[in-house]
Amino acid sequence: MFYRLAGVHHTRYEQARALWPVPADRWQVLVIALLALAAPFYLSDLYLGSYMLPWLIWSAGALALTLLMGMAGQLHFGFAAVMAIGAYSSIHLARLGIPFELTLVGAGLVSAVIGSLFGAAALRVKGLYLVMATLAMQYLVDWVIINVPAISGGAQATLRTPAVSFLFVPLESLTARYYLALAWVALSAVFFLNVKRTSFGRALVAIRDKDFAAAVIGVDPFRYKLMAFFTSSFMGGVTGAILAFCYYRAVTPEQFSFNVSIQLVAMVLVGGLGSVVGGFLGAGFVLLIPIMLTNFVAGLAASGWLAVSSNLLSHLPLMIYGALIIGFLLFEPLGLAKIYDNIRKYFLVWPFRHARS
Template sequence: MFYRLSGVHYDSFASDSRIFKVPADRNLAVFFLLFGLAAPFIIPSLYLNSYMLPWLLWTAAALGLNLVTGWAGQLHLGYAAVMAVGAYSAVHAVRFGVPWEFALLIGGLASSVIGSLFAFAALRVKGLYLALTTLAMQFVMDWVLNHSPTISGGSHASLQSPTFALLGQEITSDVGYYYVGFGWCVLVTILMLNLKRTGLGRALVAVREKDFAAAILGVNSFYYKILAFATSSFIAGVSGALLVATFFFLAAPEQFSVGVSIQVLAMVIVGGLSSIIGSYFGVALILLAPGLVNGLVVAASGGLGMQVTDETLAHIPNAIYGALIVIILLIEPLGLGKLYGNVRDYLMVWPFDQLRK
């Protein structure tokens, strides 16, 4: 059997606190890590830079949003705003002569400061009211970016990113950009994997389930909400800066609009709240599926000899893509991560589940 462990048995605290409780999960993680390291030697440069790099960077950003939304239970519709703060802060820092290593930290810390403002809103309101508050902050940031030429160059301008460099070495190749994105995504993933088994992670879950009950148990919801927003915003800021430095090569207001915030939230929800592997799946679906669906529609229409207008071709893939999201959530409302868990749990006891009466 692929999953050699029949069931999950906890006979000690050490076994309960392991990162990978199922050996197959650990083997799968090692396989993808090795594949990620070898990807530049396997995948053509065009696909590496056009698909793999944005997938890794947006996955890191989605994991950061999952921290505050999935673990802490705080609905956030202004995530692109804190990504913009990190991106513009880092670019301006480099333009003033700060090395990229410190510029990324400056971007992350600046985003944490702004993100903490969202936390103060979360102390007063929750649920849909919090979502509306964070959305309002997103609109404020959109206005600032569009009406502050000193920061962004104005609504019809863009801020060119300086050449990315680490440890004094300029990085200009697709392979170099890929490894930067891969390294950042691995770091964020390791952080999230360890968060699940720490006191911090359990406190965030307690705040998510019922902050009043958590307060009775001695969990300071004020402290943990601020910590969740600040940490999530730091990840968002660095991810936004790396997106500008290695993929977009310039910062523009439309890259961090309210539509981007909704898109990242969709990645987290489709992938599965508080699911790490679900964030990978969700980003892949939201980010990569439209292009794949578009290619399939064009190929199918050409193979069938159908005369389809350009306007129709522009809308059919979006309709199919939207229907695909609805179907996935109908099959498993908890997202793609839970769907993977269902398949894994089935294989863990197969074929012995057939012996049930």
């Protein structure tokens, strides 16, 4: 069995600190990386631009929010506003002639500063009060974007992205934009995997579990929560810029509404809090499952297997989708990442049912 081990025996600290100590995990990551790199060669432009590209970008957004919600335990229901700040900032910076590499950094910094300001105000409250504080950020940013023409051009205006190049490669072709999104989500995943092993990550976990106990052992909750808001908002701002330049190519206020924030929270919860795999699985579930269900139900209706009215047919995929989310939260509250981990551990110890890896 390729996945089975006769025990994990670490004799060096380098082995114990490895990201993927199981050889099968390393092979799995390598195969996925090769498939992702070769995707433009075996996928059509329709699938690459309509499925793979948005999935990668929203996975990066889910990972940015997971850093805040999964590791630091801070609820955020206004993360679409953070991405909106990054998207609009990047367009205005690019129009000023700033190189796109610096534009991404600038968009991330603008989002981080504004996100940290709201985070600092929200750090003195918890739970539902923190949710209300982040909701206030969402609605305030939406109002400013809509009512300040210098930012968005007006409530009904569409702000087109200028032509830019990344590392001297023009972002005009779909392949170039796909590889930029792939590079950013890979960098976000590697960062998230490593930050969990640093003192910063361990401090966030301590604050998430019990903030006053963390303060007793010398961890400053206010400082580390503020750092979490800054880091998460920076990643969200860069993701918003990449979303604008690589996928939308033109931004409107409706693209970063409150519904988008809810979708991001759903990606994190359904995928699994504090998990890199969960970020990818949650983004894929929220983005792709409704499309697949719609096509499946439409196919059944067209073939005569499902005799329903057109009104019910338009709502049936969303009903099934909602039932799936409720089912996951009922039977596996830890999300899709936990289901994947259970399957992985089963193969690690198979056929010894009660063995532990």
